[in-house]
Amino acid sequence: MIGEVVRLVLGRLLALIPVLLGISVLVWGLSALALGDPARASMGQRADPAAVERLRRELELDRPAAVRYVRWVGRVVRGDLGLSLRDRRPVTAVIAERLPATVRLAVAATLISVGAGVPIGVVAAARRRSLLDHALMAGAVLGISAPVFWLGMMLSLVFAVTLGWLPVSGYGGGDWAHLVLPALTLGALHTGVVARMTRASVLEVARQEFLQTARAKGLSETAVLLKHALRNAAIPVVTVIGLGLANLLVGAPLTETVFAWPGLGRLLVVSVDQRDVPVAMGAVLVFALVYVLGSFVVDLVYLAVDPRTRRAAAQ
Amino acid sequence: MPPPSSRVHRGLVAGGVLLAVFTAAALLAPVLAPHDPLAVVDPGTPVALQPPSARHPLGTDALGRDVLARVLFGGRVSLAVGVGVEVVVAALGGVVGLLAGYYGGLLDAALMRLTDVVMAFPTLILAIGLVAVFERPGLATVFVVLILLGWTTIARVVRGTALTLKGREFVQAARALGARDRTILFRHILPNSLGPLLVAATLGVGGNMVAEAGLSFLGLGSQPPTISWGAMLADGQSDLLTAPWAAVFPGLALLLAVLGVNLLGDGLRDVLDPRTGVE
Numbered sequence: 001m002i003g004e005v006v007r008l009v010l011g012r013l014l015a016l017i018p019v020l021l022g023i024s025v026l027v028w029g030l031s032a033l034a035l036g037d038p039a040r041a042s043m044g045q046r047a048d049p050a051a052v053e054r055l056r057r058e059l060e061l062d063r064p065a066a067v068r069y070v071r072w073v074g075r076v077v078r079g080d081l082g083l084s085l086r087d088r089r090p091v092t093a094v095i096a097e098r099l100p101a102t103v104r105l106a107v108a109a110t111l112i113s114v115g116a117g118v119p120i121g122v123v124a125a126a127r128r129r130s131l132l133d134h135a136l137m138a139g140a141v142l143g144i145s146a147p148v149f150w151l152g153m154m155l156s157l158v159f160a161v162t163l164g165w166l167p168v169s170g171y172g173g174g175d176w177a178h179l180v181l182p183a184l185t186l187g188a189l190h191t192g193v194v195a196r197m198t199r200a201s202v203l204e205v206a207r208q209e210f211l212q213t214a215r216a217k218g219l220s221e222t223a224v225l226l227k228h229a230l231r232n233a234a235i236p237v238v239t240v241i242g243l244g245l246a247n248l249l250v251g252a253p254l255t256e257t258v259f260a261w262p263g264l265g266r267l268l269v270v271s272v273d274q275r276d277v278p279v280a281m282g283a284v285l286v287f288a289l290v291y292v293l294g295s296f297v298v299d300l301v302y303l304a305v306d307p308r309t310r311r312a313a314a315q
Numbered sequence: 316m317p318p319p320s321s322r323v324h325r326g327l328v329a330g331g332v333l334l335a336v337f338t339a340a341a342l343l344a345p346v347l348a349p350h351d352p353l354a355v356v357d358p359g360t361p362v363a364l365q366p367p368s369a370r371h372p373l374g375t376d377a378l379g380r381d382v383l384a385r386v387l388f389g390g391r392v393s394l395a396v397g398v399g400v401e402v403v404v405a406a407l408g409g410v411v412g413l414l415a416g417y418y419g420g421l422l423d424a425a426l427m428r429l430t431d432v433v434m435a436f437p438t439l440i441l442a443i444g445l446v447a448v449f450e451r452p453g454l455a456t457v458f459v460v461l462i463l464l465g466w467t468t469i470a471r472v473v474r475g476t477a478l479t480l481k482g483r484e485f486v487q488a489a490r491a492l493g494a495r496d497r498t499i500l501f502r503h504i505l506p507n508s509l510g511p512l513l514v515a516a517t518l519g520v521g522g523n524m525v526a527e528a529g530l531s532f533l534g535l536g537s538q539p540p541t542i543s544w545g546a547m548l549a550d551g552q553s554d555l556l557t558a559p560w561a562a563v564f565p566g567l568a569l570l571l572a573v574l575g576v577n578l579l580g581d582g583l584r585d586v587l588d589p590r591t592g593v594e
Contacts (some may be wrong), residue, residue: 016546022432034448041331098399141326141581145574147525148530150566153555157563161556190429254529258552268531272447284444288436 005303012299015300016292023288026073032065033282080283084271089243091282095264102173102263105182105255106248112187113194114241121198121237122230126222128203136195143192148251152258154184169260182259186251189260190244197240201233235302242298249287328583333575337568339392343586348384353540355379368404372561376550382561386568392454392537393572397524400461405516407462408469413500413508415470416477426475429528430467438464438522439529446535454537457530461523472515476508478531510587528569544569 056062060071064121075081081091124136159181160168171177206224214224252265258265264283340347349371365375367504373382414425445460447450479502480486491498530536531545532592539546544565551562 017436018428019431022428024431026392030444030448069561074530078457088454141574142570142575146519146570147528147545147548147566147573147578149529149545150562150569152547152564153552153562157555206387250439253443258532261333268443271534272443272535273533275447277447280447282442284436284440291437 008303009155009300012296012303014085016296017086020289022283023292024068024073024076027281027288029071031277032068034275034277034281039176060162076285081282084238084272084279085276086279087233091278094267094279095282095286096265098262098267101261102256102265103262104179104244105186105261106251108179108183109187109190109248109251110241110244113184113190113244115185117191117194118196118198118230118237121200122202123203123205124195124199128199133199140192140195143188143197146187146188147254148189149254149258151188152181155181155185169258171260171262177296178259185215185258186248186255189251190248194237194240198230198233198237201236202230202274205233238301239298242295242301245291245294245298249291252287269311324582324586327586330575330578333571334360334579337390337572337575338394340387341394344384344387344391345405345409348387350381352380352384352388352542358398364554364561366558367560373564374471374558376547376561377554377558379418381429382506382547382564385542386544386564389547389565390568390572392541392543393524393527393569396454396457396461397520397576398529400458400523401516401520403462403470404465404519405512409473409505409508409512410427411466412470412473412475413477413505416474417496417500417504419478423474426470428467430470433464433467436478437482439461439526440531442526443535446530446561449520452530452535454527454543457527457536460530465519465523468519469512469515472511476511477504480504480507493571510583514584514587516582517583521573521580523577524569524573556576 034246060068063071079092081095083089084094086315111174120135120140124133132211138220156168159166167175167178197228205228214228215221249265251265252266253269254265255261256263256266257269264286268280271277271283327578363375363377363379365371365379367374370453371381371383376385378384400486411426436444441464442460445463446456449456449459469558481499486499486503494502526549527536528543528545531543532549534549535548537543537546547565548562548569551558554561
């Protein structure tokens with residue numbers, strides 16, 4: 001049994017390898033394309049050709065692409081993503097500085113989307129086809145369709161500008177009040193997705209026979225759903241929460257721009273704008289790694305939670 | 316989501332109506348717009364950031380341009396990118412998916428690993444990264460970037476249906492009768508994959524519209540004088556306190572248009588495939 005689990009985890013790990021390879025080739029290729037000729041770029045159009053040639057050799061630009069790629073991977077693995085073109089600081093340091101703000105925002109948004117989305121889905125399922133159900137599901141579609149940056153501005157208009165309850169923008173040195181609006185904004189879309197998924201999986205489970213038994217015992221519909229259906233509906237919901245990582249990461253650059261939140265998303269946008277390619281590509285790489293590793297963890301949780309997936313995967 | 320029945324699907328109708336209104340408004344923008352969307356309308360008077368009035372139903376922006384006219388013309392860009400990109404994406408992803416699903420083997424493995432890699436990036440993140448590669452941001456860049464990223468979803472969907480369909484009796488029968496691969500692919504498998512493809516493509520249109528607006532909002536998409544809802548929002552944000560209408564209306568337009576597309580896509584899914592739930 002233990003051996004089987006180890007084998008499954010190893011299998012998942014192995015499956016990561018081609019994806020990680022692909023990501024690295026893509027990011028490396030993109031930065032090579034975006035940089036053009038870094039030697040000429042850093043020395044200017046009228047530089048002495050011999051000096052440019054020297055720098056090219058120094059930067060190993062005269063080596064074949066495969067060699068440069070392998071060396072690049074070697075540096076990245078050691079945590080060296082190059083220097084920012086703007087202030088010559090190591091890209092890794094710049095990213096490390098910004099990452100905590102984004103993580104904080106993403107965690108808060110996830111808590112909101114699960115904390116609101118799951119109850120909304122259960123209530124909608126319990127009162128299915130009622131006015132409340134339709135209203136909640138309409139709200140969910142609205143949350144999914146609302147552009148995050150616009151939603152952020154509207155929330156800020158109401159709660160910060162008009163009512164003056166919360167700060168308009170900024171990090172506020174980690175103050176909680178500054179976190180509320182960005183987290184609500186980022187969490188809204190995913191709340192809609194979680195609510196719909198919860199409702200659908202609860203209803204799916206609710207059709208099954210063991211719930212008929214529970215109903216026959218005289219349990220109330222809410223009790224049936226909460227005690228029996230929700231637990232069995234947990235698997236798809238866990239997946240959707242994991243997939244939410246993608247939504248959160250996509251929303252990060254937009255939300256952080258609206259609220260002047262000093263995170264990785266904002267860093268990415270600004271660096272692309274300033275054509276600071278090493279920083280931009282470093283940020284893209286980190287986003288992709290977080291996403292892929294996040295999905296990997298969700299996969300493992302899946303295996304741990306549901307014995308059926310273990311059996312299916314073993315076959 | 317109400318189950319499909321002989322009754323009309325409400326979401327489907329609502330989405331269709333919303334989308335029809337937006338399409339009509341975009342097509343008729345030159346007729347409907349009360350003013351030139353690019354011009355300062357009342358030069359000489361303090362025209363910037365006027366609140367909504369009879370003359371400017373949605374007010375004016377920071378440069379004194381009519382917001383209603385700009386929202387109408389912005390809809391053209393949004394819909395053109397949303398639909399235009401998706402047409403290319405559906406064709407490209409459809410062919411890739413058909414070939415991968417039908418032939419399988421090395422081709423399938425290679426194509427699917429490629430989609431794995433593209434899908435390993437959150438779309439907007441990779442889109443921003445791709446914009447960095449192109450020298451100049453602009454609508455053309457947005458177009459290319461969204462096509463490069465969008466085909467994977469369709470390819471996955473069509474591959475899945477092709478894989479199922481190729482084992483079905485009617486395909487086996489066609490093959491037994493000596494039909495060529497091309498006939499089987501385009502006469503038998505493709506028509507039966509159109510339902511899922513249509514659903515994915517419809518939802519893709521909404522995704523494209525949001526992505527275009529997002530990139531333009533970040534200053535990495537359309538550039539002036541091209542009018543985009545995303546760029547209007549970015550311009551409006553600085554005056555949110557004094558003139559919220561400059562940001563509220565383009566965002567509302569985007570919300571309603573995307574809502575229309577999503578309702579239509581969800582409705583199509585319910586109608587075409589009663590078994591699938593949400594997501």
